[in-house]
Amino acid sequence: MGYFRKFILKIIVCFLVGSVQGQVLDHSWSAIVLDMDDSWYATKEAQNIADNVLLYQKDIGGWHKNTAMHKSLSEEEKLQLTASKSDSNRCTIDNGATFLEMIYLSKVYKKTKKDVYKDAFLNGLDYILEAQYSNGGWPQYYPLRQGYYSHITYNDGAMVHMMNILNDINTGSKNLGIQVDSATLSKTKLAFNKGLSCIIKTQYKQHGTLTGWCAQHDEVTFQPAKARAYELPSLGGVDTAQIVSLLMTIENPSDDVKRSIEAAVIWLEKTKITGLKEERYITTEGLKEKRYVKDPNAKPLWARFMDLEDNTPFFCDRDGIKKASIMDIKQERRAGYAWYNTNPNQVLKQYPTWKKNLKPHPKDSYNVTVAQDGSADYNNIQDAINNSKAFPYDRITIFIKKGIYREKVHVYEWNPKITLIGEDKAETIITYNDYFDSVNLGRNSTFHTSTVLVEGNYTQIKNLTIENSAGAVGQAIALSVGANACVIENCNILGNQDTVYLTGEQNKQWFKNCLITGTTDFIFGNAITLFSDCEIRSKSDSFITAASTARLSKYGFVFKNCTLTANQGVTNVYLGRPWRIYAKTVFMNCDLGKHIREEGWHNWNKPEAETLGFYAEYKNYGEGSPLKNRVKWSHQLTKQEAETYSIQNILGINSETEWLK
Structure with missing residues (x-):
């Protein structure tokens, strides 16, 4: 009798499972992902389908489209899927692919807490991040396929689906039930902001x-x-x-x-x-x-x-x-x-x-605050600048609370007299990762890569870290200053090649107590610029400055009381070379580390620069300061000549307060 009861129960269970499976098969895959009751995702049936989703996922992290993930698989089919995991050729975000699978896995993980589902979700996230273009858009297929598949794709919600997943991660949405580590969160926030920028540009x-x-936009020109x-x-x-x-x-x-x-x-x-x-x-x-x-x-x-x-x-x-x-x-x-x-x-x-x-605009338009948590007048820096008065009579102060602000910041020509002041230099960071090849705008792409671009006269930047995080990938500007009477004080300006670009033949700028890091020509341009009490840190054997001073300008780059340091292993660094033949660069009372080459300067294979330009030193000290083997065309200032390098003569002011009224 006991055996008979077990046999009958087995038949009933099989019948019930078959009935439920039949009901599920009546649904579309998208309906199962989006429309089922929340409690259903805890069931064994839901987990069985999740296991199918794992099998269909390719090693690259994405999925193919138009696949009924919820249909039962034979053992042979499972073996075939396992064997084809390295085949990523048809992975896509079209027709809900990858998006639906990731959402489904997150729902099942939320109920079961099985790491295998979370790991697959994170693998899918890596796929999304890898597939995104540097301009913020997503192609229909990744790896890229020839033809229209490479266009930025809005059709059928493709890119919007990717943005929604990133937004859920960034905001800690309870719908996902999956949290990521801080490093991954930084990547997803950057990816979302880049995607947002792409959306704005393609309108x-x-x-x-x-x-x-439009349904598709060209991945380079943004055109329909x-x-x-x-x-x-x-x-x-x-x-x-x-x-x-x-x-x-x-x-x-x-x-x-x-x-x-x-x-x-x-x-x-x-x-x-x-x-x-x-x-x-x-x-x-x-x-x-x-x-x-x-x-x-x-x-x-x-x-x-x-x-x-x-x-x-x-x-x-x-x-x-x-x-x-x-x-x-x-x-x-x-x-x-x-x-x-x-x-x-x-x-x-x-x-x-x-x-x-x-949210309404702040009542005091001359003093505003930026914070990422929604507690201030603005969530990002550019919004605060965009809402600032044009050509104000009084100075506008934008106080920036601690946080990592992943955005390109532009102080426009019509926004003079702006102060950007951070709460804490080390913990108030503006960062972006544009570089020459990612911008891809021709031979002058470098000048489009700035994380922070200043074109408003009388700008003050204080207590901030400004970074181009692209890495050692070529020209990538962190800070570009193309304005007059600007003061950069107590800031970290971090990059690699071309970290700081200073431009405008008549423009004068003052860097005070700043750390500037880079590899090649990481301080360059034609503006008249005074660096006082700054640390200049070389990250590779290369050149610190590349001035392009105007022909009739008496001063170019002047470094006073600065410390020149280097990363470990860096041993051969030139003080500068001429980007243009009238370059002028002077180091005075500076501590030159042992990484400075004994020749000091390089002519960039421009012999005429040796007589038309001006490279000089005065009372420098440290292991890199000996003058015995300096190039013969460089100069050593006399005391009388050095006295002409006063703040008044270089910048036309006695203190920065004259610029910061």
């Missing part, structure tokens, strides 16, 4: 006015791009709505984001189609068909493709020729493609609430 301007976005034959460059209502929905989730959005949302909403209102309803039916031949009929009560529709010039909806067959009416294309394309969509209605419904909840 299409129609005759000078911001509108919406073609995909399949019937997917011509065009504006898209659905793609725009998905992007705006993402942007409206950002807490304390920047002015750029606000402008982007406002413009897109105006465009969506402008392009909605009213009084038209879609009807689906079966023809007498048994074919699926659709038509559009007048209906005054129908929800507004938006066309999938709109003309870039005038927003006119158009339709396309596989011949790639624009058609004015959906009835002008063949039944296969007409019925098999979503030419209209109602989803933007939800965005327009959410917009008034978003607008109402916007």
